[in-house]
Amino acid sequence: MLSKIIKPVYAHCDLPCGIYETDTMSHAAATCLRMIEKIEEINPDDFSAESRNAFVRAVQIKEQHARIVKEQLATLWMDYFKPEHVERFPELHELVWQSAKQASQVKQHVSRESCEKLIEDVAKVAEVFAATKR
Amino acid sequence: MLSKIIKPVYAHCDLPCGIYETDTMSHAAATCLRMIEKIEEINPDDFSAESRNAFVRAVQIKEQHARIVKEQLATLWMDYFKPEHVERFPELHELVWQSAKQASQVKQHVSRESCEKLIEDVAKVAEVFAATKR
Amino acid sequence: MLSKIIKPVYAHCDLPCGIYETDTMSHAAATCLRMIEKIEEINPDDFSAESRNAFVRAVQIKEQHARIVKEQLATLWMDYFKPEHVERFPELHELVWQSAKQASQVKQHVSRESCEKLIEDVAKVAEVFAATKR
Amino acid sequence: MLSKIIKPVYAHCDLPCGIYETDTMSHAAATCLRMIEKIEEINPDDFSAESRNAFVRAVQIKEQHARIVKEQLATLWMDYFKPEHVERFPELHELVWQSAKQASQVKQHVSRESCEKLIEDVAKVAEVFAATKR
Amino acid sequence: MLSKIIKPVYAHCDLPCGIYETDTMSHAAATCLRMIEKIEEINPDDFSAESRNAFVRAVQIKEQHARIVKEQLATLWMDYFKPEHVERFPELHELVWQSAKQASQVKQHVSRESCEKLIEDVAKVAEVFAATKR
Amino acid sequence: MLSKIIKPVYAHCDLPCGIYETDTMSHAAATCLRMIEKIEEINPDDFSAESRNAFVRAVQIKEQHARIVKEQLATLWMDYFKPEHVERFPELHELVWQSAKQASQVKQHVSRESCEKLIEDVAKVAEVFAATKR
Numbered sequence A, B, C, D, E, F: 001m002l003s004k005i006i007k008p009v010y011a012h013c014d015l016p017c018g019i020y021e022t023d024t025m026s027h028a029a030a031t032c033l034r035m036i037e038k039i040e041e042i043n044p045d046d047f048s049a050e051s052r053n054a055f056v057r058a059v060q061i062k063e064q065h066a067r068i069v070k071e072q073l074a075t076l077w078m079d080y081f082k083p084e085h086v087e088r089f090p091e092l093h094e095l096v097w098q099s100a101k102q103a104s105q106v107k108q109h110v111s112r113e114s115c116e117k118l119i120e121d122v123a124k125v126a127e128v129f130a131a132t133k134r
Helices: A023-041 A049-080 A083-088 A092-108 A112-133 B023-041 B049-080 B083-088 B092-108 B112-133 C023-041 C049-080 C083-088 C092-108 C112-133 D023-041 D049-080 D083-088 D092-108 D112-133 E023-041 E049-080 E083-088 E092-108 E112-133 F023-041 F049-080 F083-088 F092-108 F112-133
Strands: none
Touching: A023 A049, A023 A112, A023 B023, A049 A092, A049 A112, A049 C023, A049 C049, A049 C092, A049 D049, A049 F049, A049 F092, A083 A092, A083 A112, A092 A112, A092 D049, A092 F049, A092 F092, B023 B049, B023 B112, B049 B092, B049 B112, B049 C049, B049 C092, B049 E049, B049 F049, B049 F092, B083 B092, B083 B112, B092 B112, B092 C049, B092 C092, B092 E049, C023 C049, C023 C112, C023 E023, C049 C092, C049 C112, C049 D049, C049 D092, C083 C092, C083 C112, C092 C112, D023 D049, D023 D112, D023 F023, D049 D092, D049 D112, D049 E049, D049 E092, D083 D092, D083 D112, D092 D112, D092 E049, D092 E092, E023 E049, E023 E112, E049 E092, E049 E112, E049 F049, E083 E092, E083 E112, E092 E112, E092 F049, F023 F049, F023 F112, F049 F092, F049 F112, F083 F092, F083 F112, F092 F112
16 A cells, blocks of 8 residues: 555655655645635634634644745755756746745735645646656 | 645644645655665775765664654644544554654664564554545 | 652653653643733733734744643653553553643643643643653 | 855854854844834734734744844854953853843834844844954 | 752743743753763674664764753743842853853763763752742 | 844845845855865774764764755745846856755765855855845
């Protein structure tokens, strides 16, 4: 069962160990959207401590996962992608760059649209990644 | 493509956001084994700075990924698994506990066998996790 | 009771170095309750920047110390407790597990009751720990 | 160009490597003041999710940079400054201590005055540092 | 002596929450000495991967715990101690400063003597701390 | 005096706060080279615990500062540089990318040449950064 799971590789070190993946990044982008939903579930007229606690926590977790997206993008770009990949996918630099800037948008706003755009961007990077594996 | 990847969920927060996964744990266990291979590739009679640098880095990365396995196990056990899961899988506590202790073995030794046992243990936890999702 | 618990042992590594303690966990649980008091001291009708700054900081520090409780519980459970302890205290797995889930409750709510329950749970784990030392 | 920049050294390790600087500390203090400005730009009557997100983030970044100031002060004081410096600048201990306490003030309040005082304090430490380099 | 020192107070935040302690610092200093013992147990003629793994890990854990001592000293000094304490214990600044410098010595060497000196220094800080609590 | 120091700005957050700098990156690259010197000062025939402790620590600090270079490069590239900068300096993506890959080389080897190349690369990024400020 494990062998099926570890095919998509893992983005983490520059030993280099040759193990990279795009799961973490995708899960983190999905979590940002989930936080928007959590924020939307909070009654905007409720300023009880309970409600404010929920708001602060949702912002923090959105912040943290948008940061994870940026870190994973940096690792894939700096450690995994090689000159031959850039030759084959000349838009790669721009794609990663725009995705990272989109992650900052997700931090700066409470916007379902921003998160959905991030999920799309990250999926495009994951597609390029998958293509280099074939 | 992404939709297939993000089905297995992500282990990370106790908001709770309902997003959990076992990929990170599995990749980290696989990385520990990869570090053993890296250490085995080092000539044991070569004490050049270059070779010693490689050794220290491999130990550190093994340490770091065995730690990730333990953190992910803790998150799944503490945040994801619920009483109904324990009722259905009464061996769950012991399974997670032994897996964590195996991760410590991986830190303490340079042993291919220890790492393979960890990969198996982690796969069992992932199987139980997958079963609770069906 | 606490004063009896604090024997100089420290929960921190899987070298293993044999130094474990339950102080950090107990202090962290106490800090969570202190944060609830800090939040209660804030005037709920005061939305000045000063007051909101205090609120955000109290939530963050509660979050951080509930996380410390969970980390310490994980370390004690995974590194310190051995099969002979589980044999002697068969409720150990459940006790640690429930305590961790209680720490999540403390994060999710602004509740004096939740914090007091956490302090009790953590004290029970500390008691078992102390008993294994005798 | 670089050679001009790296003359002021870098505060970071106790190898010791002999590289210390006060830039990071100064930038971090300046960032705290910038956060106050960001908070002042937020409409106090606007409790939209967008506005609350901005508030929480500004508090967090202020918190983080006041912490950086404290960490850098600790590093300079503990690792860089030597007995001969204290002999030459007998007020050094008090100066660093008061600066650290001022950084705590910056965390605890939303106060332009507190931040300006911190910037001044940090500049005094940087001046002593620069004097020891001449 | 240590047993007298351990009163339940915790060094950790500048909310301020009023909860401070010297346990963590004392345990961390003790751990450094334990690492020296672990290093001494390693056969100096054994350069197997197993033995080298043990050496690297012991150095890392010594490094980490000497860092914890320095962080705890910084927290106590910057957050807990007040002007009235310095007035009552005029040697306080020097005592904390020398203890921190001793922690750096512990990092830089593999020396039982250095660690024992650190334990003594830390105990003196803990004694002053305890005196301010009476 | 401070005003002279804080002109070069600081790379750290995506609030965005508008404060960016290249000092940290330059200092970190210089520290990597310093670690090579420290390693070269170690007698290669000395396998005493003291000497091995020094080696492990130097590798760790090299590792840590090469990581700081990569993080700072990521922050500048993702947060500071805007489309107009890329238009004016079309080589920017490649320049940052190659610099990051050079930082990985610095981690993977004990090589004065690699570190000097990193210092040059980082200086080029700093030059582009400075040019965008004029």
